[in-house]
Amino acid sequence: MAFPSFLFSLLPSRVLSRATGCLARLPLPPFARSPLLGAFARLYGIDLDEVDGHLKSFPSFQAFFTRRLKEGSRPVDPDPAVLVSPVDGKILSSGPLEEAEKLEVKGARFSPEELLGERDRDLQGGSQVTLYLSPSDYHRIHAPISGVVPSWRHVPGRLLPVNPFTVHSVEKVFPGNERIASLWEDPSLGRRLWMVLVGALNVGSIRVLWDPALRTNRGKKSPGLYHTESPRRFSKGEEAARFELGSTVVLLLPAGKVRLLEETRPGRKVRMGEALARWED
Numbered sequence: 001m002a003f004p005s006f007l008f009s010l011l012p013s014r015v016l017s018r019a020t021g022c023l024a025r026l027p028l029p030p031f032a033r034s035p036l037l038g039a040f041a042r043l044y045g046i047d048l049d050e051v052d053g054h055l056k057s058f059p060s061f062q063a064f065f066t067r068r069l070k071e072g073s074r075p076v077d078p079d080p081a082v083l084v085s086p087v088d089g090k091i092l093s094s095g096p097l098e099e100a101e102k103l104e105v106k107g108a109r110f111s112p113e114e115l116l117g118e119r120d121r122d123l124q125g126g127s128q129v130t131l132y133l134s135p136s137d138y139h140r141i142h143a144p145i146s147g148v149v150p151s152w153r154h155v156p157g158r159l160l161p162v163n164p165f166t167v168h169s170v171e172k173v174f175p176g177n178e179r180i181a182s183l184w185e186d187p188s189l190g191r192r193l194w195m196v197l198v199g200a201l202n203v204g205s206i207r208v209l210w211d212p213a214l215r216t217n218r219g220k221k222s223p224g225l226y227h228t229e230s231p232r233r234f235s236k237g238e239e240a241a242r243f244e245l246g247s248t249v250v251l252l253l254p255a256g257k258v259r260l261l262e263e264t265r266p267g268r269k270v271r272m273g274e275a276l277a278r279w280e281d
Contacts, residue, residue, distance in 0.1 A: 037064050044136035076237030076273035083277040085270045088138040089131040094264045096127050116181045117155045125255035141241040147186035148231035149210040154224040155179050194252040205244040
């Protein structure tokens with residue numbers, strides 16, 4: 001085992017993430033909210049003009065991390081044939097799933113099956129977009145298409161950092177980290193895709209609105225597979241989940257059904273609601 005891998009294997013990531021969560025949820029005295037949260041916003045270049053609420057209205061750092069935005073701050077592409085970005089973030093990787101169905105993110109390679117915890121034949125020859133949320137980004141996650149979430153899988157795992165150094169140094173960071181893989185479908189149009197929310201160090205808590213009772217970073221050992229006969233329907237751009245801090249979202253798209261746009265290229269910053277791909281019905 002390489003030294004960085006050995007070092008990270010000793011990291012008490014769950015304990016650290018829970019401790020960070022507790023600190024972030026500590027109430028801030030009203031007189032300290034504006035100076036502390038304002039300093040954080042300046043440090044990370046957060047545009048306070050689009051934040052829904054005054055800094056004094058956020059009782060903790062956690063409340064500010066998961067802030068809402070003012071209505072209209074993120075226009076959603078209205079074209080029904082367009083798949084939009086579910087988050088604000090940076091495109092780490094985009095393009096076709098390779099012949100061996102290996103997904104490459106930041107130089108780390110693994111299969112969609114490893115990421116999902118199951119095999120989906122529709123992904124053979126498909127494509128992917130991987131989006132990274134930094135601490136400066138808006139942390140809520142929205143529906144990439146109009147549709148329902150009929151099934152989802154909670155895959156327990158580690159909570160290692162997802163920065164380039166870790167991903168290059170430690171084998172299979174993404175498929176080893178705790179994550180929630182959700183299937184999104186629009187049965188009326190025959191559209192489907194996977195959206196995978198990947199946890200990371202200090203991002204032990206992922207909340208999803210299609211299953212409010214689901215809790216992450218609880219030390220669960222075995223994957224949980226969930227189905228519902230009456231799935232909740234989301235409109236494209238509607239809020240669907242949130243990270244307690246920034247992390248990564250991976251979209252896995254079926255073959256022959258959707259085409260990535262030229263603008264969907266690695267290194268580009270995108271905002272929630274911007275077009276990433278077009279359905280080819």
